[in-house]
Amino acid sequence: MISVVLLGAGNVATHLYKAFSNSENISITQWYNRTRASISSYANDVDITDSLDKLKEADIYIMAVSDDCIEQLSIDLPFTNRFVVHTSGSVAMHDIDKKNKIGVFYPLQTFSKEAEIDFSEVPICVEVYEKENLQLLIDLAKAVNCKPHKITTEQRQTLHLAAVFVNNFTNQLYRIGHEICETKNIEFEILHPLIEETAKKIQHMSPFMAQTGPAKRNDKRTIKRQLKLIEKEEHEAIYKMLTTSIKKTHGIRSTRIKSQKKEN
Amino acid sequence: MISVVLLGAGNVATHLYKAFSNSENISITQWYNRTRASISSYANDVDITDSLDKLKEADIYIMAVSDDCIEQLSIDLPFTNRFVVHTSGSVAMHDIDKKNKIGVFYPLQTFSKEAEIDFSEVPICVEVYEKENLQLLIDLAKAVNCKPHKITTEQRQTLHLAAVFVNNFTNQLYRIGHEICETKNIEFEILHPLIEETAKKIQHMSPFMAQTGPAKRNDKRTIKRQLKLIEKEEHEAIYKMLTTSIKKTHGIRSTRIKSQKKEN
Known part of the structure; x- marks a missing residue:
């Protein structure tokens, strides 16, 4: 069982939440967004928070936020040495603050809030800085029936x-x-x-x-x-x-x- | 039962041939092409010819040839007062020689020889000069499970x-x-x-x-x-x-x- 903290409430975050919820091998420890209102409708199903200080421990922290916010959010995280990834196609992995272990989990698909996605058709491009974390990203992709592809930053x-x-x-x-x-x-x-x-x-x-x-x-x-x-x-x-x-x-x-x- | 003579051997003609063959309500009287070799592999299944003079009588003559050849082919047809249509998206209906009754049967789809097409998904745009022939084109479209759309030349x-x-x-x-x-x-x-x-x-x-x-x-x-x-x-x-x-x-x-x- 992979424990996940999801950060952000945009299209990608929402689709990841749904896919993770439907997986038997993933437990969503917490869902964070800086404004609680965007995710409050899920409060009965998952632990939600708008405070970074209240973030719980998990195997992986997934920052599904807009490109411009990734770097600052990674700096603001109040812990070190945990595994933190972003979901962007274009932001460099190294923009994530190195106080944590870093990686990328990029679902190559077009996400609109209104359109349902068959997640099993989505290729996931994965990238890690510390090799030992690669398997976790591969397992996470497989847990939502996706095909993982290990690629470089330039390829992504x-x-x-x-x-x-x-x-x-x-x-x-x-x-x-x-x-x-x-x-x-x-x-x-x-x-x-x-x-x-x-x-x-x-x-x-x-x-x-x-x-x-x-x-x-x-x-x-x-x-x-x-x-x-x-x-x-x-x-x-x-x-x-x-x-x-x-x-x-x-x-x-x-x-x-x-x-x-x-x-x- | 609608009897059809098909003229031409390109992508559209070949896909039309297959769709017509599979229809219970259409009989292909003849398949013409100026070079016999392109259609000779079908000789066991249908009457083929490379001579316009040998064209048999049918309810409709479908010219599925390249845009530039439509006008000349319609002039070369050795009969009058029969129903002759082309399948082009851009050629005017009136480019067909008026010695015959004229119309358009335009399947709005991309046809490659290699790719199989589910014909029932193909919209057919139909156009006629003499109103009394409209129903035949509508019936022909329906006989291959297509949706007919009556449109003008400008709309087509x-x-x-x-x-x-x-x-x-x-x-x-x-x-x-x-x-x-x-x-x-x-x-x-x-x-x-x-x-x-x-x-x-x-x-x-x-x-x-x-x-x-x-x-x-x-x-x-x-x-x-x-x-x-x-x-x-x-x-x-x-x-x-x-x-x-x-x-x-x-x-x-x-x-x-x-x-x-x-x-x-």
């Missing part, structure tokens, strides 16, 4: 960058699709199956292989027609930039294939 | 534009995520669950509500750190443009909320 920050592209930027493209539909009174829901299939496809095919559409085919007539149809300058700029990017990705490859053929 | 072209954003451009962001992972020897597969969840989330939440991440939070430190981490100029330009786009989308809203509060 790179993954976080890639995640911004495939998650936040992708979602913004959905938003633009939504806006474009609205201008002509089309229900955005018609695009839902396409969006799901686009995401599903690359689960068993590389994005390079999965690409289709006018840019990939270098279909100039369709591209020209679509540029005329776009009403917002901002959408036009994004259309042009991503069309160029697709052409570049696929153009290089097709030149190579041609020159190989010539050699044969 | 707008949908196709939106589809380029949420499918082709999104897939290019996946590709960039893949490239970024490769530079640091990280398996792209770690991002698969995030990609699936991002797509799933907007099935029950607007993309506006679903947005998260550094741009939405206006987290300048993370944005600065990520821009430093990016190695390719092209990725940097896309990062900056989409970050600005997210800020704009959410900045306007937050200003509005503030001014509403002031009024109260």
Whole structure:
């Protein structure tokens, strides 16, 4: 049984709380937040506190707070030599005060308060300073049915960058699709199956292989027609930039294939 | 029973062939392609031909060929007054030669030869010139368990534009995520669950509500750190443009909320 103190009350903290509560191998010793109100609705289920001085002893302290607060919170902790981790994709492990043993427990997923998450699908990126603590993080990930991945700080920050592209930027493209539909009174829901299939496809095919559409085919007539149809300058700029990017990705490859053929 | 002649042998034609074959209410009278070799492997299952002159009579002729070939193929058809449709998202219905009755049967989905499609999830956008043919297209869509949507040419072209954003451009962001992972020897597969969840989330939440991440939070430190981490100029330009786009989308809203509060 792993005993955990959870610190913070944002989206990640809330989803971790739910996942930990459902695990037979984890006991939540305490849930801390600097404002009690955010977690008071859980007071019947778990020991809650808004005072760092009242923190109880546990195997691990998980700081699921916003990036900017991690360093200060780790300094404010009133104990030493315990195991303290953060859950951020981009903050360095060494930003955690060294008076405690330090590590990272980064769930690579998008968390909204409103959306339920199947935690067993979430990869957990783990990192430790003292090797002897690695197993605890691996056990913790497995206790919520997640796949742990031991990675370096640089790899985690790179993954976080890639995640911004495939998650936040992708979602913004959905938003633009939504806006474009609205201008002509089309229900955005018609695009839902396409969006799901686009995401599903690359689960068993590389994005390079999965690409289709006018840019990939270098279909100039369709591209020209679509540029005329776009009403917002901002959408036009994004259309042009991503069309160029697709052409570049696929153009290089097709030149190579041609020159190989010539050699044969 | 609807009798169909299918023309073309690309991704859309092949997926339509499979879906039609599996339907009890559709009989494929013939499959035409200008080169016999592309469809000859189906010769045991269906009447195939590479000669327009040998086309048999059917309720509907579906031209699932590339955009640039639609007009010419419709001119080359050696009959008149039959029902001929194309399957393109962007070509005008009126590009089909008026010697026949014309329409559009546009399946709004991404088709790769390698990827199996659950056709019952595919929205079919239908359009006709002669009203009396609408029901046939609706029946055809329903015969492959698809949801038919009657839309105008302008709406279809707008949908196709939106589809380029949420499918082709999104897939290019996946590709960039893949490239970024490769530079640091990280398996792209770690991002698969995030990609699936991002797509799933907007099935029950607007993309506006679903947005998260550094741009939405206006987290300048993370944005600065990520821009430093990016190695390719092209990725940097896309990062900056989409970050600005997210800020704009959410900045306007937050200003509005503030001014509403002031009024109260």
